[in-house]
Amino acid sequence: MIRHHYSRLRTMDRFDAMRVFTRIVERRSFTQAAGDLGLPRSSVTDAVKGLEARLGVRLLQRTTRHVSPTLDGEAYYQRCVSLLADLEDAEGAFVGAKPSxxxxxxxxxxxxxxxxxxxxxxxxxxxxxxxxxxxxxxxxxxxxxxxxxxxxxxxxxxxxxxxxxxxxTLERGTFASPGYLRRFGTPRTPEELEGHEMVGLLATDTAKISPLLFTVAGKVRQLTLPASLTVTGPETNVAAACLGIGLIQVPRYRVAAELAGGALVEVLADFPPAALPxxxxxxxxxxxxxxxxxxxxxxxxxxxxxxxxxx
The missing domain is CATH 3.40.190.10 (Periplasmic binding protein-like II)
Structure with a gap:
């Protein structure tokens, strides 16, 4: 970790200066790099200036909103990453040394x-x-x-x-509340889900409702049911199912307490969704x-x- 009492390159270890530089490249920001490393922004700026003076090249392109490495800076960054990793491995090889x-x-x-x-x-x-x-x-x-x-x-x-x-790889199941099943009936096959509803869980990468998945005769079948409620959070997803708003599919570990307490029951156990990696x-x-x-x-x-x- 960067030694906090060092504030100038003349007193900062060269490897510490390299750590400062690599963090700036990764964060594309002097301010965010300084925050990550627990250093004043002025120390981060001085470290880069010192490296550029030592090497005789410009390492970073700076604008008011953006920081990016120059061609020389990109090449130096790759070398720094390798050297710093080797240094950590060397220090960690000593008996009693623990990662920090x-x-x-x-x-x-x-x-x-x-x-x-x-x-x-x-x-x-x-x-x-x-x-x-x-x-x-x-x-x-x-x-x-x-x-x-x-x-x-x-x-x-x-x-x-x-x-x-x-x-x-976590096993998943299809779950609903007893109250929901009293209203809509208990399906025995995916074909009997007509007229049922689901809690719409939005996928984080596409912002679309994740379909229900069922394994039928060794093949995965997708099915999207009407959803009166869409959610983005897994906790809200389970809570909505407990209130009878719709069917959900989640890993079994997540609803162990709800299953044990009777707030949820499993349906369509013979047609499980694929396990979750x-x-x-x-x-x-x-x-x-x-x-x-x-x-x-x-x-x-x-x-x-x-x-x-x-x-």
Whole structure:
């Protein structure tokens, strides 16, 4: 992590200056890079000026609204990323050395609360030098440009240059409240869903209602029912189903308490939707840092431990 008491390149370690520069390139902003690293903006500016003076080239193009690397800056950025990764690996090779530093991650909130948060105190106690920033955007984002080290995503992934590691495959089901079934009847096959309604869950990447999925004779069939209510959040989705507003399809772990308490029941169990893959994604532009490596390994262990039969 950048040593906060260093404020000028003449007193700032050269590797620290490289960290400042790479963060600026990734964030496309002096201000946001300074905030990520806990430095005054003036220190960040001085670090880049010092690097440019040392190298004799201009590294960044600056306007009032935009910062981008020059051709020399892009080449230097790639070298810096490699050197910094090697430095972290070298420091982490010593006996007793533990990974440290800030990790910025974006997560699926419901999954993070169920699978990750219960074990987080122990992880932080094991690695007291690691600090986590955990956000929930529920939408597509540019991992590098927005300064994230990794993101947790559920569902099938579009083609991406990001490296992905599958953490789990979660079983899903179709659920409704007893009150809803009294009004609409209990369907025995997908063909009997005519006249039924669903809670419309909007897909984060397309802003369209996600269809219901059923496995029929080994093939996946999509079906979109009328929806009196559309939602964007998984918590609201489940709450609406409990109130009898419509059918939903979610991972089983998410409604375990509602099923046990009778607020929801499963329908069409013989025609389940496809299981839901869960991945962690990180950038291909850099080696996996020691702190990110231990975090991802820990995340995989948490999903194995808490998903149980649904993994």
């Amino acid at each position: 530093g800030l990790i910025r991650m974006d997560v699926h909130g419901t999954q993070a609360r169920h699978f990750l948060l219960p074990g987080l105190p122990r992880f932080l106690a094991t690695y007291p030098g690691i600090r986590l920033h955990m956000s929930e955007t529920h939408q597509q984002l540019d991992l590098i440009r927005e300064g994230f080290d990794c993101i947790l995503r559920a569902g099938e992934l579009a083609n991406s240059p990001l490296i992905r590691r599958r953490l789990a 869960v991945h962690v994604l990180y950038s291909h532009t850099r080696q996996l840092s020691p702190r990110l490596r231990v975090l991802i390994d820990w995340m995989a262990a948490q999903f194995r431990e808490r998903a149980g039969p649904a993994l």
